[in-house]
Amino acid sequence: MYTQGLDQKTKTSDKPGPLEGPEQLAEFQARVDAEEKIEAKDWMPEAYRRTLVRQISQHAHSEIIGMQPEGNWLTRAPSLKRKAILLAKVQDEAGHGLYLYSAGETLGVSRDQMVADLLAGRAKYSSIFNYPTLTWADIGAIGWLVDGAAIMNQIPLCRCSYGPYARAMVRICKEESFHQRQGFEIMLELSKGTDAQKEMAQDAFNRWWWPSLMMFGPGDKDSKHSAQSMAWKIKRFSNDELRQKFVDVTVPQAQFLGLRVPDDDLHYNDETGHYDFGEIDWQEFLDVLAGNGPCNRQRMAQRTRAHEDGQWVRDAARAYAARQRAKAA
Amino acid sequence: MTDEEWPLYEVFIRARSGLSHRHAGSVHAADDEMALNHARDTYTRRMEGVSIWVVRSDKIVASDPAETSAFFEPAEDKVYRHPTFYEIPEGVENL
Ligand SMILES: [Fe+2]
Ligand SMILES: [Fe+2]
Numbered sequence: 001m002y003t004q005g006l007d008q009k010t011k012t013s014d015k016p017g018p019l020e021g022p023e024q025l026a027e028f029q030a031r032v033d034a035e036e037k038i039e040a041k042d043w044m045p046e047a048y049r050r051t052l053v054r055q056i057s058q059h060a061h062s063e064i065i066g067m068q069p070e071g072n073w074l075t076r077a078p079s080l081k082r083k084a085i086l087l088a089k090v091q092d093e094a095g096h097g098l099y100l101y102s103a104g105e106t107l108g109v110s111r112d113q114m115v116a117d118l119l120a121g122r123a124k125y126s127s128i129f130n131y132p133t134l135t136w137a138d139i140g141a142i143g144w145l146v147d148g149a150a151i152m153n154q155i156p157l158c159r160c161s162y163g164p165y166a167r168a169m170v171r172i173c174k175e176e177s178f179h180q181r182q183g184f185e186i187m188l189e190l191s192k193g194t195d196a197q198k199e200m201a202q203d204a205f206n207r208w209w210w211p212s213l214m215m216f217g218p219g220d221k222d223s224k225h226s227a228q229s230m231a232w233k234i235k236r237f238s239n240d241e242l243r244q245k246f247v248d249v250t251v252p253q254a255q256f257l258g259l260r261v262p263d264d265d266l267h268y269n270d271e272t273g274h275y276d277f278g279e280i281d282w283q284e285f286l287d288v289l290a291g292n293g294p295c296n297r298q299r300m301a302q303r304t305r306a307h308e309d310g311q312w313v314r315d316a317a318r319a320y321a322a323r324q325r326a327k328a329a
Numbered sequence: 330m331t332d333e334e335w336p337l338y339e340v341f342i343r344a345r346s347g348l349s350h351r352h353a354g355s356v357h358a359a360d361d362e363m364a365l366n367h368a369r370d371t372y373t374r375r376m377e378g379v380s381i382w383v384v385r386s387d388k389i390v391a392s393d394p395a396e397t398s399a400f401f402e403p404a405e406d407k408v409y410r411h412p413t414f415y416e417i418p419e420g421v422e423n424l
Contacts, residue, residue, distance in 0.1 A: 041394045091374065098371050102355040105337065111357060112334045168354070175375075317359035318335065324360060 020045055032233050037163040040106035048232055051225065052162055053107050054123075055234065057114040060100035061125035064118075065299050067093050069133040070142060078136055085182050086139065092175050099168040106164045119304050127285060128215050130293030137190055137197075137204035143183015145205075145212040145250065151176045152246045153216065156236035165234075184253065191257040198258070205254065206262040213277075214285045216243040222282075247275050337386040338364040340371075342378035350382050358383075 025045055031038065038044055067090050074090065077083035101111045117123035128146055133139065154176065157169040190201035217223060217239040229235035237245075247266075254261055265278030287293065335357040341350035353372045358364035364383040372378070392400050408414050417424055 039394065041391070043395065088374075095371055095374065098356070099354055105355070110334055171354075314335070314359075317363065318333070321360035321363075 029231070032161045032231075035161075035233075037166065038161050039163045047228075048234075049107050051229060051232070051234065052165060053104060053109050055229075056100055056104040056107070056165055057109070057117065058124050058126075060097045060104060060114065061118045061123055062129065063093050063097035063100060065125045065129045065303060066146075068299055068302055069129055069131070069295075070139060072133050073136060073139050076136070077139075082186070089143070089179050089182060092179065096172050096175070099171055100165075103162075103164040103168040115307065119300075119307060121291075121300070124289070126215060127288040127293065128211050130288050130295045130299060131207065131211050132295050134207075135200050135204060137187070137200040138208065140183050140186030140190060140201065141204040141208040143179050143181075144187055144253070145183070145208050146215070147176055147179040147183060148250060149212050149215045149246050151180060152242050152249075156242075159233075159236060161233040187257050187259075191259065201257070202259055205259045209262050210280065210284075211288075213243055213247070213280055214288075216240075216246070218282070218285075219280075244274055247277055251275050335359045335363075338368070338383040339386050339389060340364075340368040341382040341384075342368075342372055343380035344378055346379055350380065353377075355386060356383070 024043065028038075028043065028045060028048075038048075070086060070090050070093075074083065074086055077086050101114060104114055105111055114123065118125070128149075133142070151173065154169050154173050158166055158173055160166040160169065187201050187205075190197045220226065220238045220240045223239050226235060226238060230238070251261060251266070263278045265276065267276055268274075269276045288296070291297075336359075337355050337357055338361075339355050340353045342353045343350045353368075356364055356367040356371055358367050361383065365381060368381050368383050373381070404410075
């Protein structure tokens with residue numbers, strides 16, 4: 001998902017620290033099993049803390065980087081109404097990033113550190129934001145599909161065992177459904193439009209469908225952090241379960257729009273009551289994660305530039321605050 | 330200039346008059362006024378509040394979760410502080 005559970009290099013350090021006796025770990029697990037929320041200052045296993053820092057910071061970075069593909073259309077929105085809506089949506093994503101950084105900070109890592117990890121390439125963000133937004137229909141497809149997939153994942157996170165993360169997710173989920181609806185509405189308008197507009201909607205759908213399915217992360221058999229995250233109640237459903245749910249709710253919406261799902265293997269399975277769908281191109285997924293998606297370099301370059309361009313503002317605000325303090329003293 | 334992080338502030342929001350302020354999250358800001366502005370932009374984009382308090386996170390004094398049971402122990406054995414402790418005979422009303 002926005003977090004995808006992808007970091008491959010933390011394995012060696014997932015051992016319990018010296019202070020973590022089996023009794024303490026069992027006590028912690030019992031609290032989690034009893035659906036008690038874990039709060040910032042509570043004792044927690046070091047691996048639990050690290051897993052959360054990784055997941056929450058990846059999630060935050062995804063919200064922040066995720067502003068770029070949509071921001072690309074802010075100045076070219078087809079009407080003032082669409083521009084205002086898109087601006088509000090992109091602003092929300094900035095807000096989501098901030099809620100999540102502040103949830104991450106409760107675990108003892110500073111926002112500056114998390115941002116530094118992103119800019120240095122040590123932290124990841126969701127693969128989905130490395131695809132380009134070529135036409136206005138992409139803005140519709142992102143709201144409908146990408147935010148739709150995000151909602152699927154984020155609703156169970158509202159019940160995550162870590163209190164500050166769960167509370168941030170509640171706030172985010174309240175805002176997401178507007179994102180999805182405005183996207184669907186864009187697609188709906190295009191689908192009722194001229195042939196060229198319908199074609200544009202279909203083209204965007206073709207390009208965003210598979211990457212949206214990849215947002216749920218690797219299949220269950222290849223998902224390395226899943227079992228532990230489930231036991232800790234950070235995660236409530238497996239990647240494949242969430243992906244299936246997403247397909248099941250989205251296919252009928254696509255049919256309503258008169259769009260063809262770009263998957264020849266897709267069909268409704270009467271026995272299971274679910275849609276069966278074709279194999280995901282996992283090589284493409286791995287390539288994008290490895291930094292070789294269509295826009296990885298551009299996204300990181302822009303984030304770095306924005307961070308550096310903002311330096312004088314941070315400096316000036318600090319200098320002003322120091323001067324005010326000196327005057328008051 | 331040293332790239333020291335802006336301090337952290339905790340944000341409390343009163344959703345409507347008549348309700349108490351409630352913790353919403355935190356923001357970084359260079360000074361108090363900026364903290365209020367950031368809190369407004371971050372936590373009340375949809376009219377979620379009519380009043381905001383911000384306070385430097387390092388100014389908050391908190392009880393220690395590791396000491397929770399000892400800290401709250403004095404209240405634990407005082408069941409007589411609850412009305413359910415008292416038995417009222419049948420027939421007595423408005424009590
Ligand atoms: Fe978001
Ligand atoms: Fe969103």
